[in-house]
Structures are given as C-alpha cells and as structure tokens.
Amino acid sequence: MEMGIVVGRVTATRKDDKLVGTKLLITQAIDLDGSPLNSQPIITVDTVGAGVGERVFFVKGSIASRAVSEGSPIDAAIVGIIDSLECDDLKG
Amino acid sequence: MEMGIVVGRVTATRKDDKLVGTKLLITQAIDLDGSPLNSQPIITVDTVGAGVGERVFFVKGSIASRAVSEGSPIDAAIVGIIDSLECDDLKG
Amino acid sequence: MEMGIVVGRVTATRKDDKLVGTKLLITQAIDLDGSPLNSQPIITVDTVGAGVGERVFFVKGSIASRAVSEGSPIDAAIVGIIDSLECDDLKG
Amino acid sequence: MEMGIVVGRVTATRKDDKLVGTKLLITQAIDLDGSPLNSQPIITVDTVGAGVGERVFFVKGSIASRAVSEGSPIDAAIVGIIDSLECDDLKG
Amino acid sequence: MEMGIVVGRVTATRKDDKLVGTKLLITQAIDLDGSPLNSQPIITVDTVGAGVGERVFFVKGSIASRAVSEGSPIDAAIVGIIDSLECDDLKG
Numbered sequence: 001m002e003m004g005i006v007v008g009r010v011t012a013t014r015k016d017d018k019l020v021g022t023k024l025l026i027t028q029a030i031d032l033d034g035s036p037l038n039s040q041p042i043i044t045v046d047t048v049g050a051g052v053g054e055r056v057f058f059v060k061g062s063i064a065s066r067a068v069s070e071g072s073p074i075d076a077a078i079v080g081i082i083d084s085l086e087c088d089d090l091k092g
Numbered sequence: 093m094e095m096g097i098v099v100g101r102v103t104a105t106r107k108d109d110k111l112v113g114t115k116l117l118i119t120q121a122i123d124l125d126g127s128p129l130n131s132q133p134i135i136t137v138d139t140v141g142a143g144v145g146e147r148v149f150f151v152k153g154s155i156a157s158r159a160v161s162e163g164s165p166i167d168a169a170i171v172g173i174i175d176s177l178e179c180d181d182l183k184g
Numbered sequence: 185m186e187m188g189i190v191v192g193r194v195t196a197t198r199k200d201d202k203l204v205g206t207k208l209l210i211t212q213a214i215d216l217d218g219s220p221l222n223s224q225p226i227i228t229v230d231t232v233g234a235g236v237g238e239r240v241f242f243v244k245g246s247i248a249s250r251a252v253s254e255g256s257p258i259d260a261a262i263v264g265i266i267d268s269l270e271c272d273d274l275k276g
Numbered sequence: 277m278e279m280g281i282v283v284g285r286v287t288a289t290r291k292d293d294k295l296v297g298t299k300l301l302i303t304q305a306i307d308l309d310g311s312p313l314n315s316q317p318i319i320t321v322d323t324v325g326a327g328v329g330e331r332v333f334f335v336k337g338s339i340a341s342r343a344v345s346e347g348s349p350i351d352a353a354i355v356g357i358i359d360s361l362e363c364d365d366l367k368g
Numbered sequence: 369m370e371m372g373i374v375v376g377r378v379t380a381t382r383k384d385d386k387l388v389g390t391k392l393l394i395t396q397a398i399d400l401d402g403s404p405l406n407s408q409p410i411i412t413v414d415t416v417g418a419g420v421g422e423r424v425f426f427v428k429g430s431i432a433s434r435a436v437s438e439g440s441p442i443d444a445a446i447v448g449i450i451d452s453l454e455c456d457d458l459k460g
Contacts, residue, residue, distance in 0.1 A: 001300075001319040001351060008124075008179020010149065014140050015172030016159055024093075024149075024172075026124070026179045031316060032284075032302070041124060041179075043093040043149050047349075048290050052180070057286065057300075057319050059351040062155040062246075062430075063338040067292055067349035073139075073159035073171045075093060075151040079349045080291030080300075087284020087302050087317075088328070100216075100271020102241065106232050107264030108251055116185075116241075116264075118216070118271045132215060133271075135185040135241050144272070154247040154338075154430075165231075165251035165263045167185060167243040192400075192455020194425065198416050199448030200435055208369075208425075208448075210400070210455050225400060225455075227369040227425050236456070246338075246431040257415075257435035257447045259369060259427040277392075277411040277443060308376075308394070308409060323441075324382050333378065333392075333411050335443040339430040343384055343441035355441045356383030356392075363376020363394045363409075364420070 001057040003082065004029045005036065006050050010043055018072035025050060025078065027058055032087060044076040055082040093149040095174065096121045097128065098142050102135055110164035117142060117170065119150055124179060136168040147174040185241040187266065188213045189220065190234050194227055202256035209234060209262065211242055216271060228260040239266040277333040279358065280305045281312065282326050286319055294348035301326060301354065303334060308363060320352040331358040369425040371450065372397045373404065374418050378411055386440035393418060393446065395426055400455060412444040423450040 008026035012019075023046040029037045034055060042060075047067045050056050056078045059067065064077035100118035104111075115138040121129045126147060134152075139159045142148050148170045151159065156169035192210035196203075207230040213221045218239060226244075231251045234240050240262045243251065248261035284302035288295075299322040305313045310331060318336075323343045326332050332354045335343065340353035376394035380387075391414040397405045402423060410428075415435045418424050424446045427435065432445035 002316070003319065008177060010172075010177055011175040012149070012172040013175050016139055019172060026177065029316070037316060040094070040121070040129060043095065047292055057288070059349045061338050061351050062153050063341050063349055063351055065155050065158070066341070066347045071158045073151045073155055073169060075153050075155055077349060080286075080288040080295060083287040083289050085284055085286055085302065100269055102264075102269055103267040104241070104264040105267050108231055111264060118269065132186070132213070132221060135187065154245050157247050157250070163250045165243045165247055165261060167245050167247055192453055194448075194453055195451040196425070196448040197451050200415055203448060210453065224370070224397070224405060227371065246429050249431050249434070255434045257427045257431055257445060259429050259431055278408070279411065305408070313408060323384055333380070335441045337430050337443050339433050339441055339443055342433070342439045353441060356378075356380040356387060359379040359381050361376055361378055361394065 001059050002029050003057050006052050006054050006056060007041060008052060016073050018069065022068060032085060042076050044078050045074050046078045048078055048081055050078050050081055056080065057082060093151050094121050095149050098144050098146050098148060099133060100144060108165050110161065114160060124177060134168050136170050137166050138170045140170055140173055142170050142173055148172060149174060185243050186213050187241050190236050190238050190240060191225060192236060200257050202253065206252060216269060226260050228262050229258050230262045232262060232265055234262050234265055240264060241266060277335050278305050279333050282328050282330050282332060283317060284328060292349050294345065298344060308361060318352050320354050321350050322354045324354055324357055326354050326357055332356060333358060369427050370397050371425050374420050374422050374424060375409060376420060384441050386437065390436060400453060410444050412446050413442050414446045416446055416449055418446050418449055424448060425450060
C-alpha cells in the first residue's frame, strides 16, 4: 500500500453504475514525512470515512475493487487512516 | 483511477472477438488543471458514452475488463466523466 | 491498451506447457505517429494473426491470459491490429 | 518479488475490517548489496514474522492478498526473509 | 513478458508455506542484444529448469502465480528459456 493525503473530491454524474454512491477522493502520494511526492494525484474510492487533509493509505490494482464491492471497476481505494508511523528513513 | 481527456479514436477491423462492438478511445492522462501530462496516450474502452474533448476518469489493469464484459481482454476503461474537481494542489 | 509495432519473434523450445503453440512476438511500444518509444520491447502473445511490421495494440497484465487461454502464464497479448487513428495530439 | 528491508511500522485504528489484526510494516526496496534504492517505501503486510531491520522479499499486486486472506484489500505482502543471496551483479 | 538473464539464487528458510520447494532465482532484465538493463533485478520463481547465465523470459503480476500453483503468493515467474530472437531494433 502507499501513503497519501486526501486533497480533494471528484463530482461525476455520468459514471459506471457500480460507482454510484461511492465517494471519489483525490489522493496525493506522500513520503514518510508527510510531504507530497512528485507523482500525479489519483482518484481513489474511500472505504473508511476519510476526509480532505487526512493521511491515509491506499491499495492499487484490481484488489481495490474488493474493498468496495466485488467486480466494481475500481483500481484504487483508501483502506486505512494513518495514526502514526514509527520508522527509520534509510535514505537519510 | 486516473484523470484524462479523450483525444481520438482507433479503428481496428481485425481484433479479439470480445472487442467487437466496443468503442476504442485514445485517452491522454491530465493533471488537476486539465493539462496533458508528459505520458503516452493509451487506448481505453468507453463505457459511459464519452466523446473527444471530454474530461474523464479511467481504470487500468484487469479490473477494467469487468467494466465491459467479464473476461474481455481489456486493461483500460473509461468509467466516468468528470463534472468538477474540488481540490488543493499540494505541490503548489 | 498500448499501441505498438511488431519487431520480431522469439523461439523457445523449453517453456511452460501452456505456452506450447503460442506465437511469441517482440513488440515495441509506439507513439501516435507510429514512432518507437524509448521503452524496452516486450514479448507478447499474438491472438489476431499479426506479423512483423504491423501496428497493433496489446493488453498487459493478468487479463492478457484471457485472450489466449484461461490460466496461461501470459502478461502481454496482442488483441488488435490498428487500421487507423483519428486524433488530436494535445502535447503539440 | 522484490528485495527490501523493513524500516518501520504503521499504526492505523480506522481501517478496512479485513485488515484488523494484520501487521503493517514499512518496507524499503533494496539492491543486491542491501543498499536502499531511491524508491519510495511502501506499506506491506507481514506474513512471516518479519521485524524492523530484516532483509525480506515481498510480492506486489492483487496476489499479495492471497498471502493474507482471500479478498483482503492488500497489494503488498512480505512472503519471505532472505538468508542469503548468491549472485553475479551484471551491472558491475 | 520480459527478457532476462538469471544472475543468482535466493536462500530463504522462513517463507510462505506455498513457496516451500520453489526455486527462487534472481533475474536481471536485458535488452534485445542481451545486455543488462539499468533496472533492478527481481526474484522470480523458476518453472522451466533455468540456471544461472541462461537467457529467459518471465511474466510479472498475479498471473505468475498460475505458472507455479494457484493462489501461491508469487508475482514473477520464469516461463521460458530463449533459444533465439529474430528481430529489427527500431531504435537503431
């Protein structure tokens, strides 16, 4: 899973039926210090009640679909909210 | 999911049987401002009636197949049309 | 899916049983103009009768297996031959 | 699979139900010499009793879920602890 | 699939039960000329009796698991040994 911060929300009226009712959040990947990486933000489906500004972790790929509902066309889902990280940054 | 803009269409007479009848659109990934990224456009299958010039979001990987028909050899599908984005761009 | 051009063929006597009888083609990803990208060519399984020099599109990931035979260990398959592209290149 | 070193741990109270009871470790990819790569550390689920400082290998993608429990929304799992590597580094 | 050369072997006593008995080989991706790419070697499971120094091709992602045994937590497997390549290198 990757660490990220929720930075926004997407509104989409026309979408796949299985996406109706999902909360589509824009998530930016972050490093261990919480700083945004130089990668592109992605659209994730929230499954844990995350809100803008919260530090989360998300899964990518077909398994993200399982966090929402079997077979829904989703390739990224927020599956947890980070309370704290305890770590050594080896890259110093 | 990634954000993109539809930039064109592919015509292919010889293709996998399960692709017959699908609409193959060329989609360029975009950033939060709608500007095209420096990545290569990909071929996506449309599932929501998207047209050239529309801002969409698409799934990648095996789950894209589920948006079209189970088992079809598709690794990218447009699953929604973006009405609006509400967000903070942390990279400033 | 990605666009590519078939550039060669692989001969392999010792291979997974499920690959016996498959045609293994070397495919180079190309851009909208048909120019080869600066990425590494990959080995794809042909499912549409493609030949060297033809412009094709291919799927990557586990779904490629479904284009050939369920459960075969294949992560890239050619699923169509491009007749024509009709598009705007936003990167100008 | 990729080689990595465990560098920390994540605490998350609010998370997907299927993640309850899993040990979430932060893992940094390493090269053949054990030096950390210049890639972003990821969150992996431990399945072999790994601890901080240990050299491990991990799987990525939907199959990681199978190392933990079918259908759990996990895209990276530690599946082994490296005793030793015996190899030639071709890049010299 | 990608082309690679086997450069070593991993010994791991503590590992997922489904990996017991598998041969874990370190594989370096190579280009069409057989030269090692500037990418990180990965750990692959051998399914065709490959040895150090042999030129092989391997699958990545969840489908690699199918080359070994259904559901085993494996994301890269060697599925063939390259006899010969017949190709044009478009990048000249």
